[in-house]
Amino acid sequence: MDPYIFLIQLLNGVQYGLLLFLVASGLTLIFGIMGVINLAHGSFYMLGAYLAWSLTAQLGNFWLALLAGFVLSVVLGILLEWLFIRHLYRRDHLQQVLLTYGLILIFSELRSIVWGDDVHSVAVPTLLAGSIPLTETLAYPVYRVWLSIVCVVLAAGMYYLIQHTRLGMMVRAGASNREMTQSLGIDIGLLYRLVFAFGVALAAFAGMLAAPVSSVFPGMGNQVLIICFVVVVIGGIGSVKGAMAAALLIGLVDTFGKVVEFEISGFRVLPELAGMSVFVMMAIVLLWRPEGLFARRLR
């Protein structure tokens, strides 16, 4: 493989992996801390992308749209926790699956009512519209580089927040023993609400960031949800570190799986099976380490 093409694919894989991490980390945090399996998590990614599209059109500025979208998604997260999710903490997984599945249907129809079912695209903001030339013919878009950097910064911030701040300490305490934390005078209800809203905002933010590089389409939420499940199963539930490792792994496997298609175009079956490579990896991990690569840290 040409080293520059290899480099481009490597960067793409890392960027896709980092984006997956933003979504999957919310999923794994909400489960690790609150014990809730949230199927509607992919919907927030989809809503984020649609918000980015519609707000950019309304406000005429991608950055303002990003900010407004973030605030809106935090509000949505708080509202959802208050309306639905807080009733689920004491219930078993079945009711959590059911309720969040119902939310998927609701969000998908609301999207269809508000924004329609069309595929849209969001323009890359002018500030980041350029490309970095690699050779005479190959270049790498600045936006993708910026996207990766933002994801890394967010991941580092999240690590710091959970491991080194007082708030993070309370969150970790709440994850390991709800009653004990409550009796120490910490408002666990508020804490859970914050965690949930944060998870929603992360997923929506990932959707907003992804909007300029991928198209905005109705099924994008479910697609990302399934891949995030794979990430969480491989990484180990509740483990943010595991989510990071697994997300990068999946990003690279998926991206290079598609390059193989490119290289061996003589074969007909192989490239089409590339989409399944991710699931094959999950099967291997399930055989080898059913609990995921990283034991859960938060619970």
Added chain:
Amino acid sequence: MSTRARWIALFVGLTLLFAFPLIGDRFYVQFVSKILIMTIFAGSLNLLVGYTGLISLGHAAFFGFAGYILALYSPDTEAAGLLTSLLLSVGSAALLALLIGLLVLRTGGIFFIMATLAFAEMLFYLFHDTAIAGGSDGIYIYQRPVLMIGGWQPLDLANSAHFYYLALFFSLAAIACIHMLLRSPFGHVIVGIRVNEQRMRALGFDTYRYKLVCFVISGALAGLAGYLAASQFGVVNPETLGWHLSGSVLMMVILGGMGTLVGPVLGAFSLMMLEESFQSITKHWQLLTGAVIVLVALYLPRGFAGLLRKRADTDKLPPPGAGGSGTPAAAERPHV
């Protein structure tokens, strides 16, 4: 409900079901056939969710796969034999369940939910992205399977009443099958696994193997439903493997009342009729379905059968101190 009321309800229900093609419009006969097929599907999932305590969110994999096997096996110009194609489809679904079960049963709880969903989606992408069977458009079955005994053809599946009775037969057979299974020692073990798997292991049961057998039986029954659905509609597409179907069949199990024999039947009938009426109201009917699902999850976690059961329990409460180990309520301990 008292035992007598239950028998009467059963009798009336069965009479209605048997008489329906004689009185019903062709459209509704087909619609009820569809519901009957879904009762098989929901019953198969109930075996996992309600009795064994395994929440599968990828059960459509077996449903859709069996349909695909029928479609791929059927020749274009002539009809496939019903018995051979049925055996082949159900057998393939069982084999697939064995393969997936071997992997996913190594996990439990939330991992199990995610892993079943992920494997079903893998299958979805396999049929969606490749040209094996028509890609995303799906594949047609031009001739319905025929049942030939010697030179005699007792059933014509193109006839909606004939198909209806076939679906009714299989639906009742599946329920009877599940009923007998649950009354067998095997059934007691799987219910024991749901209540307390660790204790069953301590008693010397190889719970992994029991769960696997249960998973395969459940997959085979889902395959039966998928086979019937494919031969009813004459078309199979990737949606029949999709997680929306897995979600709605799970919804049927819960809406009806999981862990009860009639639950899936009640659930299939109520959800299908509800969706049908929503579809006649608005294009955005899934919004209403979603709202119903959310409300059921919040306020009716044990489904409609749970409503009936609650009344039955207050009818004849066990005397205090009797222990009540034989009452249905004791056998139905909430599984944590």
